[in-house]
Amino acid sequence: MIDFVRILCVMTFPSATIRFWDGSGPFLDAEGLLWRQANLVEGGLDAIEMAINGEAFTLTLGISGLDRLTTDLAWEDYQNGEIIGAKVQILTQDCDRWGQAIGAPDVRFTGLIDDITFEKVADSSQVTSSIRVDIVNRFTLRTLTNGGVYSDIDQKARSAILNPTAPPDRFCERIPLLIDKTVGWPNW
Numbered sequence: 765m766i767d768f769v770r771i772l773c774v775m776t777f778p779s780a781t782i783r784f785w786d787g788s789g790p791f792l793d794a795e796g797l798l799w800r801q802a803n804l805v806e807g808g809l810d811a812i813e814m815a816i817n818g819e820a821f822t823l824t825l826g827i828s829g830l831d832r833l834t835t836d837l838a839w840e841d842y843q844n845g846e847i848i849g850a851k852v853q854i855l856t857q858d859c860d861r862w863g864q865a866i867g868a869p870d871v872r873f874t875g876l877i878d879d880i881t882f883e884k885v886a887d888s889s890q891v892t893s894s895i896r897v898d899i900v901n902r903f904t905l906r907t908l909t910n911g912g913v914y915s916d917i918d919q920k921a922r923s924a925i926l927n928p929t930a931p932p933d934r935f936c937e938r939i940p941l942l943i944d945k946t947v948g949w950p951n952w
Contacts, residue, residue: 765861766859766860767859767860767861769856770785770856771785771786771804771854772784772785772857773785773825773827773852773853774852774853774855775877776850776851776852776853777838777846777850778841778846778850779840779846780837782834782838783797784802784827785801785857786804787801793857793865800830802829802830803827803828803829804825804827811823811824811825812825812873815875822878822898822899823854823873823898823899823900823901824898824899825896825899826895826896826897827894827896827897828894829893830895835882835893838895842880847880848877848879849877851874851875852875852877853874854872855869856869856872857869857870870929871927873899873926874925875899876901879897880897881895882895901925916938919935919936920936
């Protein structure tokens with residue numbers, strides 16, 4: 765029985781793959797992968813929900829509470845020009861009442877890093893690092909002419925990226941049949 769859902773984030777940089785989860789302390793999944801703690805800021809959960817539901821093509825994700833190793837690795841890749849265009853996936857993991865993972869996580873959003881901002885905030889007791897990442901999916905940069913439509917092939921490719929375990933989306937399957945069709949309105 766599912767008691768709660770964890771939000772997971774995988775960032776694939778050229779030098780390493782970094783895994784975050786919205787919680788405290790490390791999280792070890794069923795495959796033995798270690799997920800680092802991070803805290804979503806500035807309405808991060810709402811932004812993820814809008815991206816998952818297709819209401820927003822761009823996801824702005826604020827992550828705070830990063831350890832120094834993670835921040836240094838991201839900064840180094842940024843200085844080398846390797847962070848823009850890196851792949852980011854947002855996943856959800858069903859968990860039981862003890863916090864144990866049930867099944868494999870589901871991919872909910874896949875995109876590429878378009879911009880990143882680093883911040884360090886210091887107070888009397890500690891220094892906290894945070895990053896803000898702007899993530900776009902493949903349809904953000906796509907330009908459509910006025911009155912244009914997605915094709916069946918584009919929609920199936922989009923659905924395969926957004927949720928690879930689901931069957932292909934058949935929503936636009938009949939669009940090729942309607943390209944040269946003339947609709948005759950009744951003459952009353």
